[in-house]
Amino acid sequence: MEYEVDELIQKYNLPIVQLDNNRNYWLVRTNAGAYFEEFFTENYIAVGWDDFTNFDMFKTKKKDESITKELAEAYPKEQPGRIYGQIHRFLYEMKIGDVVMIPSENSTLIRFGIIESEPRMRSISDTRIDEGACPYVKVRTVKWIKTVRRLELDPYLFRMMQSHQAISNANDYAHFIDRTLHSFFIKNNKAFLVLPVKKEGDIPAYDLIRFVDSIIDLIPLVNDIKGIEQEFEKEDLDLKLNVQSPGFTEFVSNAPHLILGIGLLLIFLTGSKFKGISSSDEEYEANFKGLFEDEFKNGIDNYEQIKNRNIENFSRVKAELPEDIKKLLEESNREG
Incomplete structure (x- = not known):
């Protein structure tokens, strides 16, 4: 038998x-490492642009002109289409079970985790923000499973680390991430x-x-x-x-x-x-x-x-x- x-x-x-053959892989920035330890110790990832907290506004991948206009007015120094895409990605493209990576300052450490929750809103006091806590209110729970030093990182992943978007899809590096984990x-x-x-x-x-x-x-x-x-x-x-x-x-x-x-x-x-x-x-x-x-x-x-x-x-x-x-x-x- x-x-x-x-x-x-x-x-x-x-x-x-x-x-899972269908899981996705994401690189999430930590504001140049400023929120790296907080994301780890409090088991979450987050995305900014906190003037926009209505999840339904970003439900479709196609950008609504009225929404991009509001984004442009709220964040005149940034590209509204890019902001829309990043928020949509965090709310609707990321899934429970996906792999997420966060880099520390200068990417000396990379932490890997598994997304465990749908996106949600959290409250954070002005006092904590004044003390240096992450101010972002759109969050997802993550279970961290491994930390790798940059010197020990699979060399094929170095190119991935060059992306500077808040959230980057890393599916092209799926196998190199899998064999790291x-x-x-x-x-x-x-x-x-x-x-x-x-x-x-x-x-x-x-x-x-x-x-x-x-x-x-x-x-x-x-x-x-x-x-x-x-x-x-x-x-x-x-x-x-x-x-x-x-x-x-x-x-x-x-x-x-x-x-x-x-x-x-x-x-x-x-x-x-x-x-x-x-x-x-x-x-x-x-x-x-x-x-x-x-x-x-x-x-x-x-x-x-x-x-x-x-x-x-x-x-x-x-x-x-x-x-x-x-x-x-x-x-x-x-x-x-």
Whole structure:
């Protein structure tokens, strides 16, 4: 019997995220960083132009001439059409479940969150505004999930940060954002496994090739996992590399079961003890009760050799198991 992807994730308690194909991505400015911490600590984002609080005025994407005239009178130094578009975007284009990013001053930090509410009005006292609080009254609730330093930001996202509108659509950067937030995920019927590479300086080609080969060589073992009855070939796995410091290797497949299987095997093989893989050189003794039946382990020829090879090759390039997989290992250790 072959398990469906959902069943396999549940059976092995895999830390893999299934992403909504339709979610959108937004960059929201914070007044040059002035409201960055407030947005974070109070779990919201906001948009200005507070003279206009009637949401119905901005319901259609087509700009009403009477409204743009009012905007021009209220904000003579700004383009009324742009203001209308920004307010409409905040009120009606953003959706619950969308990803939002906010930059700090000079974009030294980028915070990522998930929109959790429809837009609403809030009240704020003049005293708080005088003390430097954000005065904007049109807000949405956000659950913040990750903070990334600019130096660690995916280089493909740098171009996105050049936009200076209050709210910018970032859908063109969706995949780069997804792999920043998640290291083990499924989207559009494709599966992705992103492994951080922390070795500084040049990485010898031999070490990198050995590391990649040790992952690819797991594919025949995936075919032996119970519940995965497809037969995969090495050609079914794609690879993307960015091994600048810090960097990553991204394994991709149109066959989600293949990536699931590789993720399982990495947990199984390197998770039992991976000193040298974690940047802090901590040792983890995994205790995955029921993760694999004993006969699976016993059925792997040269099991110890394969395990040691993976651990050694991870260490050569200072690759790491993704944080979400390491957390699962830690939880298992505590339960054991």
